[in-house]
Amino acid sequence: MSGPKLPQADHRTNGGRQAGREIRDSVVVRFAGDSGDGMQTAGAQFGIEAALSGRDISTFPDYPAEIRAPAGTTYGVSAFQVHFGSQDVKTAGDELDVLVAMNPAALKVNVDDLGLGGTIVVDRGAFTDRNLKKAGYETSPLDDDSLAPYVLISLDITALTLRAVESFELSQKDAVRCRNMWALGLALWMFDGDKQATVEWVANKFAGRGKIAEANVAAISAGNAFGETAEMPSIAAGWTVNPADLDEGLYRTVSGTEALAWGLTSGLASSGLERMIFASYPITPASNLLHALARLRSHGVVTFQAEDEIAAACAAIGASYGGALGVTSSSGPGVALKGEAIGLAVGIELPLIIVNSQRAGPSTGMPTKTEQADLFQALYGRNSDAPAAVLAPATPTDCFEVGREAVRIATKFMTPVFVLTDAYLSSAAEPWRIPDVDSLPDFPVTFRTDPEGYHPFIRDPETLARPWVRPGTRGLEHRIGGIERDADTGNISYDPENHDRMTAIRAERIERIAEYIPEQIVDSGPAAGPLAVVGWGSTYGAISKAVEGSRAAGLDASHVHLRWLSPFPRNLAELLGGFDRLLVPEVNAGQLLHVLRSRLGLRADGLNRITGRPFRIREIESAIRAALEETS
Amino acid sequence: MTEATQTPTMSAKDFASDQEVRWCPGCGDYAILKGVQKTLADIGASRENTVFVSGIGCAARFPYYMSTYGFHTIHGRAPALATGLKLANPDLDVWVITGDGDALSIGGNHTLHVLRRNVDLQILLFNNEIYGLTKGQASPTSRRGTVTPSTPRGSFSNPVHPASFAIGAGARFVARGIDINLKHLTEVMKAAHAHRGASFVEIFQNCIVFNDACFSEFTDKANASSMQLLVEHGKPLRFGPDGSRGLRFDAKSWTLEVVDVGPDGVTEEDLVVHDETNRALALLLAELQPPDHPMAIGVLYRDPAQSYDEAMLTGVPRAGASVSDLLGGGRTWTVGDEGQRSDQPAG
Numbered sequence: 001m002s003g004p005k006l007p008q009a010d011h012r013t014n015g016g017r018q019a020g021r022e023i024r025d026s027v028v029v030r031f032a033g034d035s036g037d038g039m040q041t042a043g044a045q046f047g048i049e050a051a052l053s054g055r056d057i058s059t060f061p062d063y064p065a066e067i068r069a070p071a072g073t074t075y076g077v078s079a080f081q082v083h084f085g086s087q088d089v090k091t092a093g094d095e096l097d098v099l100v101a102m103n104p105a106a107l108k109v110n111v112d113d114l115g116l117g118g119t120i121v122v123d124r125g126a127f128t129d130r131n132l133k134k135a136g137y138e139t140s141p142l143d144d145d146s147l148a149p150y151v152l153i154s155l156d157i158t159a160l161t162l163r164a165v166e167s168f169e170l171s172q173k174d175a176v177r178c179r180n181m182w183a184l185g186l187a188l189w190m191f192d193g194d195k196q197a198t199v200e201w202v203a204n205k206f207a208g209r210g211k212i213a214e215a216n217v218a219a220i221s222a223g224n225a226f227g228e229t230a231e232m233p234s235i236a237a238g239w240t241v242n243p244a245d246l247d248e249g250l251y252r253t254v255s256g257t258e259a260l261a262w263g264l265t266s267g268l269a270s271s272g273l274e275r276m277i278f279a280s281y282p283i284t285p286a287s288n289l290l291h292a293l294a295r296l297r298s299h300g301v302v303t304f305q306a307e308d309e310i311a312a313a314c315a316a317i318g319a320s321y322g323g324a325l326g327v328t329s330s331s332g333p334g335v336a337l338k339g340e341a342i343g344l345a346v347g348i349e350l351p352l353i354i355v356n357s358q359r360a361g362p363s364t365g366m367p368t369k370t371e372q373a374d375l376f377q378a379l380y381g382r383n384s385d386a387p388a389a390v391l392a393p394a395t396p397t398d399c400f401e402v403g404r405e406a407v408r409i410a411t412k413f414m415t416p417v418f419v420l421t422d423a424y425l426s427s428a429a430e431p432w433r434i435p436d437v438d439s440l441p442d443f444p445v446t447f448r449t450d451p452e453g454y455h456p457f458i459r460d461p462e463t464l465a466r467p468w469v470r471p472g473t474r475g476l477e478h479r480i481g482g483i484e485r486d487a488d489t490g491n492i493s494y495d496p497e498n499h500d501r502m503t504a505i506r507a508e509r510i511e512r513i514a515e516y517i518p519e520q521i522v523d524s525g526p527a528a529g530p531l532a533v534v535g536w537g538s539t540y541g542a543i544s545k546a547v548e549g550s551r552a553a554g555l556d557a558s559h560v561h562l563r564w565l566s567p568f569p570r571n572l573a574e575l576l577g578g579f580d581r582l583l584v585p586e587v588n589a590g591q592l593l594h595v596l597r598s599r600l601g602l603r604a605d606g607l608n609r610i611t612g613r614p615f616r617i618r619e620i621e622s623a624i625r626a627a628l629e630e631t632s
Numbered sequence: 633m634t635e636a637t638q639t640p641t642m643s644a645k646d647f648a649s650d651q652e653v654r655w656c657p658g659c660g661d662y663a664i665l666k667g668v669q670k671t672l673a674d675i676g677a678s679r680e681n682t683v684f685v686s687g688i689g690c691a692a693r694f695p696y697y698m699s700t701y702g703f704h705t706i707h708g709r710a711p712a713l714a715t716g717l718k719l720a721n722p723d724l725d726v727w728v729i730t731g732d733g734d735a736l737s738i739g740g741n742h743t744l745h746v747l748r749r750n751v752d753l754q755i756l757l758f759n760n761e762i763y764g765l766t767k768g769q770a771s772p773t774s775r776r777g778t779v780t781p782s783t784p785r786g787s788f789s790n791p792v793h794p795a796s797f798a799i800g801a802g803a804r805f806v807a808r809g810i811d812i813n814l815k816h817l818t819e820v821m822k823a824a825h826a827h828r829g830a831s832f833v834e835i836f837q838n839c840i841v842f843n844d845a846c847f848s849e850f851t852d853k854a855n856a857s858s859m860q861l862l863v864e865h866g867k868p869l870r871f872g873p874d875g876s877r878g879l880r881f882d883a884k885s886w887t888l889e890v891v892d893v894g895p896d897g898v899t900e901e902d903l904v905v906h907d908e909t910n911r912a913l914a915l916l917l918a919e920l921q922p923p924d925h926p927m928a929i930g931v932l933y934r935d936p937a938q939s940y941d942e943a944m945l946t947g948v949p950r951a952g953a954s955v956s957d958l959l960g961g962g963r964t965w966t967v968g969d970e971g972q973r974s975d976q977p978a979g
Contacts, residue, residue: 052965089866197963207848252964266955274950277719300952302719302944307745311712314705314742318685318716321703322724326716344706434964437956471701471724473716474680477698479649481704492696 021192021240026085028093029187031180032110033102034071035064035078038180042100043080044429045198046187049545050084051253051431052197054243058541059253059429060092060614065284065367072134077109084191086242090395090541092428094616098190100183102126102157106133113148117189119151121186123179125158153225157182164222165215174212178219185223190238195220236295243497249433256396256425259432260355261292263403265299266437268325270404271411272444277303277319278327279312285423286357287330298535309334311356313341320350323447323470326406330354331423333363342416346386346506348480349457349466351410351417354378357420360612369612370423372537373588378418379566379595385503387510387610389413390566392420394540397432399425402563406518408443413513414465420565422587425538451475457492463516464509511567520569525551525558528578531627534604536562536592539585539615546620557624573600583607583627585620647679649699651733660811660837661690662817665697667814668727671821672700682725684896686713687739690765691758691837708739711746714753718897718941725825728755732773733763740772748802749959750829753937754821757794757832761846779844795918798832799911799933805831806914806933810851811838816862816929823931827899830941834926850927861926863917865934868903871926878903879925889917890925908934 006035031043040061047059062079069076083093095115101107105124114120127140140145142154161182165175181202188195199217206213227238254262268276278301280290294303306312309330316326328338335356345352358374360366374381378390389409393402402419410417448454448467456478457466469476478490486493487501522532524547535543540561547559562568576582576596582604584593590606597604607623609615647669655661672682682700686692688707695702701724705713710728728746735743746753762780763769769782773794777786797839798806801892805827809817817835824831836847845852850859861871861879869879870893879888881904891898907913914933920926 006693048963052963054965054967246967250960250964250966252959252962262959265952265958269952269955275720275948277716279716282651296958297948298953299958300949301954302948304716304719304944306712306715307741310709311715311742311745314709314712315716315719318703318713319720320716322714322717322720326718326720340706341709348703433967434959437959439871459656459861470721471683472681472721474678477699479651479702479704480699481686481695481702482706483704588644 008604020539021238024085024239024241025087026083026089026093027097027191027239027241028081028083028095029098029100030079030081030096030110030113031100031183031187031269032077032079032106033180034105035066035076036068036071037078037102038177039078039102040080042180042184042187043082044100045184045201046193047082047429048197048253049188049193049195050082050598051251054246055084055086055241056089056244056246056252057082058089058092059083059423061427063368071104072103073104073129074109074135077106079106079110084241086244088244089430090545091614091617092476094618100187102179102183104132104137104141107141107222108135108137111150111324114131114150116149120147121151121153121183123153123157123183124154125156142628148442160222160226161219164219168211168215168218170211170215175215178216181216181219182223184223184228185220187223188222189227192238192240195224195606200335200443209375217262225408246431246434247433251433254397254400254432255428255429256393256399256421257288257292257427259397259401260393260419260421261289261296263400264293264327264353264407265296265301266400266440267407268300269437270440270442270444271325271407272442273323273325273411275319275324276298276301276327277316277324278302278329279305279306279315280329281306281312281320281334283309283334283472285359285426286329286334286355288426289329289355309337309496310341313338313352316352317341317345317350320345320352321471323468325353325411326351327353327355331357331359331367332361332377335374335377335383342388343384343481345416346382346388347482347484349414351414351468353406353410353417353419355419355421357426358420360423360610368423370422370538370614371587371610371612372422372539373591373610374420375565375588375591375595376534385507387507388416388418388566389510389513390418390420391564392537392562393425394537394561394563396425396428396430398540400432400435404440409513409516411445411468412443412465412516413463413509414468415510416466420537422538423427427539447473447601448476449473455488455489456480457485459505462512464512470610509621514564514567514570517564517569519571520560520562520575522575523559523561524548526556527558529558530580530631531556531583531622531624532558532560532579532581533583533585533620534560534562534576534577534592534596536565537587538586542615542617542620543585545617546624548619552623553625555628557628562592565595568599573602575603576600581627581631583623585615585623587615633870642673642677642679644673647672647677647699649697651696653697654693655690656841659690660760660839661694661758663811663814664756664817664835664837665694667696667817667821668756671818671825674818675822675825677725681723682727683717684727685710685717685960686729687731687734688765689734689763690839691729691731691736694729708734708737709742710734711739711742711751711753711755715746715749715751715940719944722752722941722945726753728753730755730757732759732794733771734756736772736794736797736847737858743797744801745860746793747798747830747832749940750802750804750937752828752830752941754824754831755833756821758837759834760837761791762839762843764839764842793918794834795832795932796915799915799918800835803832803916803933804829804935804937805931806918807832807931808834808836808927809846809847810836810929812851813929820930823934827934828936852893858923859926861917861920861928863906863928863930863932865906865908865931868900868905870903872902880904888920888925908932911935930955
């Protein structure tokens, strides 16, 4: 059953607009305000309500690096975007249908993302001279014609909220802080949404704080009732977005960070290892993975907040040496610091998982903004020839499977494995059909205990992996280290031929992983043709929708999306060779493009936009059209 | 279980590996290696449960010469690596072997944190006041004015005193030994091993090639008795021939002053009695430097507390709880065969 339907809007006719709710396939709403205005909460709750009522959703928070920038400034604007629909929703949306702006700065920063004819809901009460000036407006945009291309719903949300919570006798500050819930209440009404889950959430969140919980609930109800009864402008007839046609099953919403935390934990369980040691140092946007795993002690997860990035990598290596699953995580700048330690793990051949939540760089760059420009770093960012496995999740829910896959390969091949997620994937969320984890395949680890014929670099002839031995095992005492090891004894060696041989073995071991991972498939479109759009990582949603849209428009394009970047799937060269042209969209200056050209000798063209934001679907659609026109 | 019953008695030699030791002839490291092997034999250690972890430097080759488990890691990072190892398996007996450059320059941060966390490790810092493996540059413990190829006008940096650093970092076991005083050093290492938590031992180690005799002021036989203060818990701080000298606390300057003990000097009752649990006293002792004062040797500070690994691992199960409970926790909803939905609030 979907949530209780609000009364139909047929009594709310005005302005000659047709009565009743317009039915839309999907809608994109962004809540924007000061970083202290509670926009993340309002947006997240809106997304949950949409998901619970059966819509497919994709959500994306967009927040400033400053924790509490001066109120009213453009650089302090925090936003949360929700794309929900009755059809497969794969991105947070190209352009906004509705912008909720709680102050002039929020309007200024976000209005350009609104589609023509889109709806703006503003809190008129916050459009004071002082706030207008702080946002850089000469005159109020509510009073001139600058917002003429849009439908403006200008309400004094501040005053309406204060009135709604008057009876609770809160401080002025606490009362004003209920504005986000009022706005949420109105937004839920506009889209025919339920508010029950939010009411429960508020009660839980403010439990023990008496009137605050009640006041927030009152604000939601007041916003909701306002839509219901007030003399709203014509647009506010509201829209209906029908439930999506989702497969049967048990669902929840999940962010990329949560899915990855659970995927690693599920991988730990499937490996049979007793413990995961997750060692990390706080860095945006990776810290949430540390927070998520810190709550999983009962699942055998020990989180270690190290003194720095290097210590985090080293502690994870020490943990793997001890027979646990060693995992470290960071963002690009932190991974740079871990480089020497990762080289050690390559040299001594121990399992190690390195999660990189990529962000815009170089250096500090734009810490809260997304980018996928650390592919070269993962592939090549160490001294000497130091090959490692590299894989990247495509969607928030895909992070679960990629987390498991990283554990499987790291332990089977005794190798560092990079997981390249990014700022977008880490915080974006979507509905997830919860898998039956008990039916997922196990990949149990065996530690060597037999001293007969043992040396630390004796290898499995198939995988070339060396045996994993836990210190504490009698008879297998051995010494390993960063100095080159003799291939036949494991002792230190400066022998020239041995080094040449070991270098080749290290590369070959990574290549052999290709025999143990799936062949590359075509995500959509034919398996050969004039054009394949080749992507990796979080561009999946935008490429997928762009290819779908292009095909619907009669263009012959296919979509190939890589999870494995090192090694490449064994059939990749052959598969891509079946296309006349390759278009490679990346949120970097052309890194996969470069690797495809250099490793596979393929001709390919890049589509590179490095804005700190995910691709827009239409950017890729235009590139597909242009590529096919050029070809024909 | 046969393991526990069949452990043979191990001699010091049983802890030596088959690898040829490659330190310079006359290096102080040989004596320390012997001392460690003897310590392990004396305490009845097992090879399989003992791990030596090192960073980079001359001292860091140490694990290759032991028949136990060993891990020669990267420069300065041995404490971080050992921390991860102890979190993976707290039952292992883990020794960190480091030098003055490794522990106090490139790895200074890790030394600070491993000590303040109190990870259950023995940390042996071989202090020779020089970079040996890279051929003789000034190290963080080199005294001001030390002339080396990298400091031709003499070092302008003030040295760090490892024991003071360790006490300042919050270490709960800080001791000192000397490479050529093997008997005493072995006792210090046994005490370090017996201590639960991070045990920090500074070992004065002579680098015969690049910094020969840098500690001779207090290590030479001729000077030893007059310039070494062997501290013992509960005993007055006496040194010199026949204990003829001692340390008295001067309350006006908050310092330890050297006094003569005997008929012409002060009585033993006037001397400071060593109290291992007194951190302020430990710091005063660690700061004593020749020639005005003797060098304090032995256990300067010992005040055990719960170790980090023990605190971190309390309550972590050996086999994890069900992942399916984890995924199904929180707010979920069901999509049925006819697209029906039912909401299951968090519970």
